[in-house]
Amino acid sequence: MSDAVLVRNLDYRAGKEFAIRDLAMTVPAGSVYGFLGPNGSGKTTTIQLLLGMRRADAGTVSVLGHDVPAGVHKALARIGYVPERLHLYPTLTVEETLRYHAAFYPDWDTARAEQLRREFALRAEQAVERLSKGEAGKLMMLLALAHTPELLVLDEPTDGLDPVVRRDMLNALLEYVSARHATVLISSHLVHEQERICDHVGVMDDGRLVAEMPMHAFRSGIKRLRITGAPRDAGSPPFTLLTRGLRAGREEEWVVRGWQTEMHDWFTRVGGEVREVIDLDLEESFVELLRAARKSEPEGN
Amino acid sequence: MFRQVLYVQWKWARLELIVCAIAAFLIPPVVMNVFIGQYDTYYTRGLLTGSAATGVFYVALALVVAVTLAARPWNADAALNHAYALSLPVSWSEFTRYRFLAGAVLLVVPALTVWLSGIVTAGSITIPPTLQAYPASLAIRFLLMALVLYSAVFALQYVAGKRAAKLGAWVLVLLLVVEVVVQLFHLGDPFVPTWKLLTSWPGPFRLLTARWMLIDV
Amino acid sequence: MSDAARRRGGFGRAGRYVSLALALIASTLLTSTLVASGAGAQDAAQIRARTLAASRHALAMRARYDSARRAARAVLPSDSIRAGGLTLRVDPEVVRGTTRRTIERAAARASEEIRRTLGSAADDLTIGNPVVVRGLPAYALTWRGSRLAFGLAGVPGRASMYALTLSEHEATRTILDLVGSLAASRAPDSLRAWTYGWIPAFREEESRWADFAVELAVSRSFVARACHRGALGQCERALGLVPVHDKLTEWYAPEDWRALLDSWKPLDPDVEAVRRDCVEKGVPASCERAARARTVPLPLTMAARQSLLGLALERGGTDAYRRLLAARGGVREVLAATAGIGADSLVAEWRARVLAASPHGTRPGAAEAGFALAWVVLLSVAAARRRP
Numbered sequence: 001m002s003d004a005v006l007v008r009n010l011d012y013r014a015g016k017e018f019a020i021r022d023l024a025m026t027v028p029a030g031s032v033y034g035f036l037g038p039n040g041s042g043k044t045t046t047i048q049l050l051l052g053m054r055r056a057d058a059g060t061v062s063v064l065g066h067d068v069p070a071g072v073h074k075a076l077a078r079i080g081y082v083p084e085r086l087h088l089y090p091t092l093t094v095e096e097t098l099r100y101h102a103a104f105y106p107d108w109d110t111a112r113a114e115q116l117r118r119e120f121a122l123r124a125e126q127a128v129e130r131l132s133k134g135e136a137g138k139l140m141m142l143l144a145l146a147h148t149p150e151l152l153v154l155d156e157p158t159d160g161l162d163p164v165v166r167r168d169m170l171n172a173l174l175e176y177v178s179a180r181h182a183t184v185l186i187s188s189h190l191v192h193e194q195e196r197i198c199d200h201v202g203v204m205d206d207g208r209l210v211a212e213m214p215m216h217a218f219r220s221g222i223k224r225l226r227i228t229g230a231p232r233d234a235g236s237p238p239f240t241l242l243t244r245g246l247r248a249g250r251e252e253e254w255v256v257r258g259w260q261t262e263m264h265d266w267f268t269r270v271g272g273e274v275r276e277v278i279d280l281d282l283e284e285s286f287v288e289l290l291r292a293a294r295k296s297e298p299e300g301n
Numbered sequence: 302m303f304r305q306v307l308y309v310q311w312k313w314a315r316l317e318l319i320v321c322a323i324a325a326f327l328i329p330p331v332v333m334n335v336f337i338g339q340y341d342t343y344y345t346r347g348l349l350t351g352s353a354a355t356g357v358f359y360v361a362l363a364l365v366v367a368v369t370l371a372a373r374p375w376n377a378d379a380a381l382n383h384a385y386a387l388s389l390p391v392s393w394s395e396f397t398r399y400r401f402l403a404g405a406v407l408l409v410v411p412a413l414t415v416w417l418s419g420i421v422t423a424g425s426i427t428i429p430p431t432l433q434a435y436p437a438s439l440a441i442r443f444l445l446m447a448l449v450l451y452s453a454v455f456a457l458q459y460v461a462g463k464r465a466a467k468l469g470a471w472v473l474v475l476l477l478v479v480e481v482v483v484q485l486f487h488l489g490d491p492f493v494p495t496w497k498l499l500t501s502w503p504g505p506f507r508l509l510t511a512r513w514m515l516i517d518v
Numbered sequence: 519m520s521d522a523a524r525r526r527g528g529f530g531r532a533g534r535y536v537s538l539a540l541a542l543i544a545s546t547l548l549t550s551t552l553v554a555s556g557a558g559a560q561d562a563a564q565i566r567a568r569t570l571a572a573s574r575h576a577l578a579m580r581a582r583y584d585s586a587r588r589a590a591r592a593v594l595p596s597d598s599i600r601a602g603g604l605t606l607r608v609d610p611e612v613v614r615g616t617t618r619r620t621i622e623r624a625a626a627r628a629s630e631e632i633r634r635t636l637g638s639a640a641d642d643l644t645i646g647n648p649v650v651v652r653g654l655p656a657y658a659l660t661w662r663g664s665r666l667a668f669g670l671a672g673v674p675g676r677a678s679m680y681a682l683t684l685s686e687h688e689a690t691r692t693i694l695d696l697v698g699s700l701a702a703s704r705a706p707d708s709l710r711a712w713t714y715g716w717i718p719a720f721r722e723e724e725s726r727w728a729d730f731a732v733e734l735a736v737s738r739s740f741v742a743r744a745c746h747r748g749a750l751g752q753c754e755r756a757l758g759l760v761p762v763h764d765k766l767t768e769w770y771a772p773e774d775w776r777a778l779l780d781s782w783k784p785l786d787p788d789v790e791a792v793r794r795d796c797v798e799k800g801v802p803a804s805c806e807r808a809a810r811a812r813t814v815p816l817p818l819t820m821a822a823r824q825s826l827l828g829l830a831l832e833r834g835g836t837d838a839y840r841r842l843l844a845a846r847g848g849v850r851e852v853l854a855a856t857a858g859i860g861a862d863s864l865v866a867e868w869r870a871r872v873l874a875a876s877p878h879g880t881r882p883g884a885a886e887a888g889f890a891l892a893w894v895v896l897l898s899v900a901a902a903r904r905r906p
Contacts (some may be wrong), residue, residue, distance in 0.1 A: 053387040076390035087384040089377055092309065103305035104389045345736040345743075346777075383906045397902040405894075431735035431746050438881035445882055445890045452897035459901040505893040507886060514880050518735040 003062075004029045004151050004183035005050060010059030012049055020045060020207045023059065027185050027200070032177060034198030034215070035187035036286055041204045043187040044084050047155050050185075051081060064151055075151075077105060080144030084155040086136045090129035094122050094139060098146075105147035113146035120168065134165035141169050145176050152176070154186040158193065170197065195219070195282040203289050210293035222285040223277050225254040230272030238263050242292035251275065255288045302391070307403040310374055314407060317369045321362055322414040329355045329515065330422045337426065345429050348516050356513030359415065359443055366411045367450035370404040375458045375465075401455055408447045416440035419515050426516075434516050446508040453505065594671055595652060602629030603641030604693070605648040612653030612665060617682050621651060624689030631690075631720045632697055635831055639840035640719070643700045647672050649693055654679070668692045670700065694719045704843055705852075709827075712758060712849045714820055717842075718828040727875035730822050734872060738778050739817030740771040745869060753865050756817040757826055759850050765814040766806070775805035782812065826868050830857035833864065 005027035012020040020042050027033045037043050048054045050063055052072030061068040066075040088097055094117065102108040117124065120138040122131075131139060137157060144152060152173070158166040174197060177184055188194055194201065195215070202212040213221070222242070228251050240257040247253050259277070267274050280288065311318075336351030378386045386396055419436025428434055458465045500510045597610040599618075604625055613621060632640050652667045668678045668689075678692045701717040702710050734746040737756070745753035754760050755768065762768040770778060780797045784790050789811040796805035816823075831838045834857045845855035854861045882890070 051388060053384065073390050073392050076388065081388050083384055083388070085384075087381050087388070089309065089381075089385070091312065096309070096312070100305045100309055103302045104391060346738070346781075349732065349736050379906075387906070393905045394902040398898070401898045401901060429743075431743055435880040441887075442880050442882050445887055448894050449890050449897075452894045452901075456897040456901040460904050462904075462906055503889050503892075505890070505897075508882065508890055511882070511886070512877050512880050514877075517880060518732050518876050 002029055003027060004031075004064060005033075005185060006060075006062040007050070008060050010046075010049065010061065011057045012045065012054065013057060014045065014054075018042070018045070018207065020049070020056075023207075023209055025202055025209055025212065027183060029183050030181050031200045032184040032186065032198045034194035034201040035185060035204065036189070036191060036194060036201060037187070037204030038189055038290065042207045043204050044155055046204065047153055047185070047187060051076065051079065051153065077107070078150045080147065080149035080152045082137075082140045082144045082152075082154045082157045084159070086128070086140065088128050088136075088139070088143075091127060093125050093127050094131075095124035097128055097139065098143070101143050102146075108147045112148070113142060116142045116145060116172070119172070134161050137161055137165060138169060141172060145172065148180065150180075150182055152182055152184045152186075154184065156188055157186065158190070159188070166193070173197070191283045191286045203286065203293075205290050205293050208293070211289050218285060219282055220279075221259065222255065222257050222280050222288060223259040224280055224284075224288075225256060225259070225274055225278070226276040227252045227254050227267065228273050228275060230254075230267065231270055234270050234272070238266055242288055243295065255280075255292070257289075303399050303402065306399045307406060310370070310400070310403040311407060313373045313377060314370055318366065318407065318410050321366050321411050325359075325362060325411060325414040326418045326421070328358050329418055330425060332358065333422055333426060333515075345432065348426070348428070348432060349514070349518075352514040352516045355515060359439065359513050360446070360509060362411065362415075363443055363447040364450055366408060367447050368454050370407055371451050371454035371458055372466075374400045374404065375455075379463060397459060401452075404451060404455065405448060408444060408451060412440050412444035412447065415443045422515060428516060432516050432518060436515065439513065439515050442508060442511070442513065449505050449508065594648070595650060598648070599625050601625035602633060603638075603644070604629040604632065604697070605644040606651060606693070607648045607671065608651040609653045612682070613651055617666070617684070620684065620686050621689050624686050624693060627686070627690045628693040628697070628719075631694060635719050635721060635828075636701060636717075636839040637836035639837070639843060640697070640701060643697055647700055649696050668696065670696050673699065673703075701839070706842075706845055706847075708848050709842070709845075709852045713824055713827055716824065717839075718824050718831070721832065722825050722828050724875060726821070726825065727872055728877050730818075730825060730872045731876040733818060733822060737817055738774050738781070739769045740774055741769055742817045746873075750862065750866055750869065753869050754850075754861070757823055757865065757868075758816060759853075759861065759865070766809050769814065769817045770809075772802050772805065775802070775809050776800055778815075779805060779808050786811070825872075826864070827853065827856075829868050829871065830864055833857040833859060833867070 003026050005025065007023055007025040010020060010023035010025075023046065025046070035043050035046075045054065049056050050061055050068065052069040052075075055069060063072070063075040064078055066072065068075065089100075092100065098113055098117070102110065102113070120135075120142060122135055122139055122142070126135075128136065128139070141154075141157065144154070154173070157173075158169055161169070170193075173184065173186075176182060184197075186194070186198065199215050200213070201215050201218045203210050211218070226247070230252060237256075239259050242255040242257055244252060244254050264274050332355045333348070333351040336347045336354060387393070389396065391399075416436050416439070419434065419439050423434035423436055457469070461468055498504055499506045501507060595607045595609040597608045597613065599606040599608055599622055601622070606621070606625055608618070608621065632643075647670050650669050650671050652669070654665055654667055665682045666680045666684065668680070678695070680688060680692070695716075698716045698719045701719055702713060702715050705713075705717060731746075734742050734756075737743055737746075739756065741752040742756040745756045755762070766775070776796055779793050782793070784793070789808055792804045793808040793811075795801055796808050830853045831842070834841060838856050838858070841858070842852060842856040845852040850861040853864055857864045859867075
């Protein structure tokens with residue numbers, strides 16, 4: 001099995017306003033896939049569709065080799081899931097929650113769960129409703145890791161947490177990934193955090209996956225160019241033009257993807273000149289991608 | 302798996318079940334003694350009247366425990382938008398079955414209490430030779446009725462979802478309004494045929510209209 | 519509601535709806551009570567004046583109604599309904615449309631039942647005294663909106679009132695009740711006195727036999743309880759087939775007197791103190807003295823006696839009523855002639871029938887339990903089908 005998650009032509013509509021349209025997504029096995037996108041872009045909905053918690057209107061989904069929704073329960077036994085919001089019963093204690101959760105997973109590792117509980121400093125007799133946000137996040141991470149899953153699906157796992165807790169959770173995650181070679185699908189709108197851990201990235205906006213590529217290509221492939229003299233209709237460039245706009249005077253600013261140094265010659269051929277090539281960090285690249293994607297959407301969408 | 306589901310549902314409902322158990326122990330002897338009177342326990346008619354009065358209590362008790370045990374798990378999952386339940390590696394139908402069975406098993410607790418309280422109550426009074434005590438039969442009838450009511454509320458809850466409570470409330474209001482109108486204007490009661498259908502064979506609530514007597518002929 | 523409370527899965531929204539329903543119920547009941555009691559702020563003098571005027575008006579109306587009723591009674595309604603041997607005279611102004619069809623069907627059913635129970639000897643019962651169905655004048659309407667009065671021509675006293683929307687069952691039952699008093703009017707005096715002027719013209723429902731079983735078991739009379747336990751001789755006493763000299767001692771034991779007196783409403787002041795002495799302290803002399811201040815009740819209700827008569831008619835076949843009319847002697851002899859078997863055997867059969875109809879207590883039968891469990895399974899399967 002080469003892909004942990006494979007999605008093709010996925011359509012889903014929730015109410016009048018929101019839809020996921022023709023989604024295609026591939027999460028390679030053993031990768032750490034960063035699922036980026038602004039709030040409300042459809043990341044959580046997509047994750048819920050992958051896990052069979054919602055039913056798609058059209059398309060195919062395969063997770064760990066099992067079709068969703070037909071074989072989703074077999075897949076879920078091998079998946080560790082941390083949702084965006086606390087999804088545990090508030091009146092149970094930490095220990096009761098662990099026992100309840102363990103009952104559903106044949107591969108539950110009690111010793112590992114206990115070790116993580118102590119590492120995360122969670123008191124067994126404390127009720128879930130009395131846990132702080134950070135403690136609740138750690139508990140959910142513990143539940144996801146303790147049954148040694150092959151695929152971890154984490155939906156904004158560190159959102160709203162303080163830096164110390166975030167660090168603890170990410171360390172536990174990385175430790176697990178390196179030890180087990182598990183696949184991770186982690187969604188977040190915190191781009192800088194994803195940059196540290198992910199080796200693949202997918203960018204979601206308004207129900208569509210606007211880009212999907214290895215992280216190194218994402219990091220290095222988007223540039224901002226300062227151009228002069230380029231004609232309005234420059235033909236077909238050898239790179240992907242994301243946005244083009246005027247700056248002061250006659251200088252233009254182009255944001256491009258897939259830039260390489262030898263592409264200076266193309267500008268020379270069309271009568272333009274490259275004044276400056278600026279590297280964008282991940283966050284800036286992300287913003288430019290979104291801007292380009294929104295510009296290319298037909299009016300009214 | 303089932304044991305954990307049962308434990309969690311017990312934890313959610315244990316307060317109500319304990320209160321119902323206490324009520325089942327306290328109320329029948331008190332009511333029986335009210336009807337028997339303070340002078341002499343050999344008031345046969347009072348025993349039957351007292352039994353009939355406590356019969357109403359048992360029906361109400363069955364309804365309360367049934368609604369509690371059926372509604373509580375749904376509400377707990379619905380408060381989380383069913384995210385936890387749906388993310389577990391069991392199918393929805395299997396999960397629902399566990400939920401249902403756990404609640405059904407917990408109904409044994411109040412049924413046992415009814416049985417024990419029946420034994421205690423019957424033992425505390427003099428029963429004349431023409432009457433008998435039926436604590437075990439009463440407990441069985443209670444359990445069956447509670448099971449049927451529980452199943453009905455459970456099905457309503459899990460099929461109608463969030464709308465179940467609203468639906469239930471509107472049905473109550475409709476029943477009340479219709480009954481008031483019928484009485485005020487001396488009309489034929491439109492619900493009588495439906496009620497008769499539900500409470501005679503093979504309707505589900507046949508047990509309701511039978512005798513709920515701890516002490517009977 | 520806080521997030522924690524919401525997640526706790528409390529009855530939040532459901533609780534609000536239930537509370538709303540309860541509030542509506544309470545407010546409706548309160549409103550009904552207020553309406554019924556006629557609460558409202560009014561001037562006292564106005565109320566007095568209006569009440570006086572209303573009383574005078576009501577008295578005048580009542581006088582006019584009484585004279586109209588007396589006049590109307592002398593004349594039978596013009597329309598008639600016939601079913602088998604049964605004759606009804608009905609007021610065409612009121613008995614029409616759906617009401618008439620209901621009464622026609624009821625008459626047909628009643629006729630069949632009378633023929634089955636009393637045989638052909640009852641065919642001419644209503645020729646001279648037809649069942650009369652009159653409309654009540656508007657000013658005589660009761661608060662229940664009754665518009666029909668059922669009675670017997672030439673037999674004052676027996677009347678039942680119903681709304682125009684009466685059911686077929688109500689009409690049938692009323693007709694049978696009325697015919698029962700006609701059937702008794704021809705019976706031997708001894709039987710008529712014993713059955714208080716009424717013979718059942720229909721077969722008793724099974725549920726009523728169960729009521730007699732309960733009655734036997736809980737009767738305040740020791741003879742009835744002894745009958746329940748198997749003493750047939752006591753059954754005859756309980757059913758009033760054996761002449762008694764002292765009802766208080768022959769029907770009730772001293773230990774029964776206290777229960778008897780406790781069930782009575784307060785007596786005359788000079789006897790009331792004695793009654794209370796009996797009830798509160800259990801003094802036998804006081805109990806006897808207080809009990810003799812009033813008529814001693816029958817050990818069993820009149821309905822139980824009438825069920826014995828009904829059993830005799832059933833046992834005796836289609837000519838049973840004819841033999842009843844021709845019988846002579848005391849009640850035992852008349853019953854025996856009616857049933858075609860000895861009174862002892864009849865009473866034994868009555869007791870067996872009553873005990874066989876005893877409520878099965880609280881124990882659910884196998885079929886009852888099976889159906890209940892089937893519903894449980896069906897509902898649980900239905901619940902699992904819909905995913906949130």
